[in-house]
Amino acid sequence: MNLLEIIGPVMVGPSSSHTLGAMRISKFVYSMAGVMPRVVQFFLHGSFAETHKGHGTDKALLAGIMGLKYDDEKIKESYSLARMRGLEFSFEKADLGAVHPNTVRIKAQWAGYENEVEGCSIGGGMIKITKINGVDCDLNWHYDTLIVVNKDEPGALSKILNSVNANIANLYLRRMNLLQSKALAIIELDSPIDKISDLLKVDSILEWYFVPKDDFV
Secondary structure, eight states, rough: OOOOHOOOOOOOSIIIIIIIIHHHHHHHHHHHHHOOOOOOEEEEEEHHHHHHHHHHHHHHHHHHHHHOTOOOGEEEEEEEHHHTTTTTEEEOOOSSSOOSSSSEEEEEEEEEEEEEEEEEEEEEEEEEEEEETTEEEOOOOOSEEEEEEEEEETTTTHHHHHOOOOOOEEEEEEEEETTTEEEEEEEEEESSSSOOGGGOOTTTTEEEEEOOOOOOO
């Protein structure tokens, strides 16, 4: 066992699974852009849907989407803080299918673009990001993660990987829209990207998001 399993994570809130785990999922979404979205919808499944008020899951989700730290005392005031910052938000109960009971789907909108992320809290503050913009994945956020929307054309993935110039741990790829000729690649990296600005030179890339690994202990 590691130290985290013995003493638990440093956090604010009553539950590592319903509070910290929920906050880490929404903070992953925040980290995709590095700024708070303008509008966010939280779709709560299973246990999250039934107990989110009692365990502070709703406050934790709001705190994460605003980029707060896990031990920030302002987590308890996240409703008023979100309104003060002009964040439009809503919570809805939803049946997301055969998924973990502690699952949330987050739809976030920034100026001109939006993303949809689904994740679950599996205990002890640990999470799994299971879907990004309709593409199934299995991310524990222990790696730096590059998310790329690219043209669905021959050689696009090769150009992306060459520009990254880092060791690839895991790769998920799927066509998003045949009519729009778009695909999405989710790339977990176990070594840093040499020059992330090189991604701007790849003409096949339409959008990209870099999410640094989360050292939440």
